Amino acid sequence: MSDASLVTxxxxxxxxxxxxxxxxxxxxxxxTLMHRIPFRAAKLPDPPDGAAIDPHLEAMSMAxxxxxxxxxxxxxxxxxxxx
Numbered sequence: 001m002s003d004a005s006l007v008t009x010x011x012x013x014x015x016x017x018x019x020x021x022x023x024x025x026x027x028x029x030x031x032t033l034m035h036r037i038p039f040r041a042a043k044l045p046d047p048p049d050g051a052a053i054d055p056h057l058e059a060m061s062m063a064x065x066x067x068x069x070x071x072x073x074x075x076x077x078x079x080x081x082x083x
Contacts, residue, residue, distance in 0.1 A: 009065035014057040017065060020072035021053075029053060042071040 009017075018028045026034055031047040039047055044064055047056055057065065072078075 007062045009057055009060045009062050013062065013065040013069060014054070016069055017057055017072065018053070020069065020076065020078075023076055023078075024072060027053075031056070038068060038071050038075060041075070042067040044068060 021028050021035070024038070026032070029052065031049055031051050031053055033049055036046045039045070042064070044067065047053075060068075
C-alpha cells in the first residue's frame with residue numbers, strides 16, 4: 001500500500017520537532033501535559049504523559065509529523081517552509 005500516512009516520520013522531522021519543542025520551552029525527553037496543546041492543535045491524539053518522546057516520534061507517520069511541525073511553527077511565529 002502506498003498510503004503516505006503509513007510512512008513513518010523521517011529523522012529530519014523528528015530532529016525538527018525536538019528543536020521546536022525546545023524553542024517552545026517544552027521538555028525534549030519526556031512528554032508533559034503541556035505537550036498536549038500542540039498535539040491537539042494539530043488534531044493528533046494526546047501523547048502519553050511521562051512517556052519518552054523519541055519512540056513516540058519514531059512511530060508517528062510522516063503526515064502526522066508534518067502537521068505537528070506546521071502547528072509548532074505557527075505557534076512560534078516561524079513561517080519558514082523548509083519541509
